Amino acid sequence: xxxxxxxxxxxxxxxxxxxxxxxxxxxxxxxxxxxxxxxxxxxxxxxxxxxxxxxxxxxxxxxxxxxxxxxxxxxxxxxxxxxxxxxxxxxxxxxxxxxxxxxxxxxxxxxxxxxxxxxxxxxxxxxxxxxxxxxxxxxxxxxxxxxxxxxxxxxx
Amino acid sequence: xxxxxxxxxxxxxxxxxxxxxxxxxxxxxxxxxxxxxxxxxxxxxxxxxxxxxxxxxxxxxxxxxxxxxxxxxxxxxxxxxxxxxxxxxxxxxxxxxxxxxxxxxxxxxxxxxxxxxxxxxxxxxxxxxxxxxxxxxxxxxxxxxxxxxxxxxxxx
DNA sequence: GTTAATTACTTTAAGATTAAAATATCTATA
DNA sequence: TATAGATATTTTAATCTTAAAGTAATTAAC
Numbered sequence: 001x002x003x004x005x006x007x008x009x010x011x012x013x014x015x016x017x018x019x020x021x022x023x024x025x026x027x028x029x030x031x032x033x034x035x036x037x038x039x040x041x042x043x044x045x046x047x048x049x050x051x052x053x054x055x056x057x058x059x060x061x062x063x064x065x066x067x068x069x070x071x072x073x074x075x076x077x078x079x080x081x082x083x084x085x086x087x088x089x090x091x092x093x094x095x096x097x098x099x100x101x102x103x104x105x106x107x108x109x110x111x112x113x114x115x116x117x118x119x120x121x122x123x124x125x126x127x128x129x130x131x132x133x134x135x136x137x138x139x140x141x142x143x144x145x146x147x148x149x150x151x152x153x154x155x156x
Numbered sequence: 157x158x159x160x161x162x163x164x165x166x167x168x169x170x171x172x173x174x175x176x177x178x179x180x181x182x183x184x185x186x187x188x189x190x191x192x193x194x195x196x197x198x199x200x201x202x203x204x205x206x207x208x209x210x211x212x213x214x215x216x217x218x219x220x221x222x223x224x225x226x227x228x229x230x231x232x233x234x235x236x237x238x239x240x241x242x243x244x245x246x247x248x249x250x251x252x253x254x255x256x257x258x259x260x261x262x263x264x265x266x267x268x269x270x271x272x273x274x275x276x277x278x279x280x281x282x283x284x285x286x287x288x289x290x291x292x293x294x295x296x297x298x299x300x301x302x303x304x305x306x307x308x309x310x311x312x
Numbered sequence: 313g314t315t316a317a318t319t320a321c322t323t324t325a326a327g328a329t330t331a332a333a334a335t336a337t338c339t340a341t342a
Numbered sequence: 343t344a345t346a347g348a349t350a351t352t353t354t355a356a357t358c359t360t361a362a363a364g365t366a367a368t369t370a371a372c
Contacts, residue, residue, distance in 0.1 A: 004283035005275040011286040012274045014293040019175040066360055071322055093320040093367045118168045119161040124299020127160035130167040137170040143280020222330055249337045249350040
């Protein structure tokens, strides 16, 4: 392979290494400090951004995971009274999932802690550098996604 | 929270988004083109870097996953004849896991394809930019890890 | 208005993952 | 040389994940 190819491979491995490190740290913190998991946090975060709730299919679309995946996580959150399923008027197939008041209160605490953990672990990066690097990553992500559209125009 | 905190949170979300995107793409490719998975690929990659093999505990250490995790993946790879467990002379507790000749041949193909997929999806980034960004990420990772050592000196 | 196709969601089967418990072996010490 | 503690691995129980199959309800075609 070319040296350019090796450079991109190395970039990917760095990206993956850092992301796994931070990701693992966040999972540990959620488990120890809130007895919860990242997938549960992700579901509650999505619902928090939509106070009126989301249909199961919308939720799995937003989170980019399978339908069946969300079913199981919603089941467990519902058992604990953090979310509730509400029937959709006029469509008996669909269900809206939304945070309960208890879920809202719990998530507010988790979200504040989550932001603080990230601020803490990434404290070595200045705010300016963080903005710069975020902008670069947007460019990289766009290049990657455009690449896919060129290869498979069906996703237009 | 401060604006700096928000900037770092946004950086993290970008990092996570890009990594998940590429990660998902690689998993798809491994599944479709080689009928395998990323964890299996990771195990074989680690063994490939150590032709004499690795003890189960060394392997889980290198991959930073639990012992029990490696046990299951090794079981499945062994069933297919891609890896083999070799007893360790002088320590009947331990087992060395290593690639079989078939595993070596299979991994060589997967590794070449893997590098090509990454080169392809990150093709929008020049080799120079890739090197630059990789260097920045090393700095970020070091800052993150130093932060942890300061917080918990037991890991010295 | 019945039938066919589509849509929304759940269930199932398999693998990945962890922490904690269980096994088996080794090492050091009394 | 017993035995107590440490080490290497596997097993177990729980959650997460997907793809594929299954259920129920809606929409479209005829």
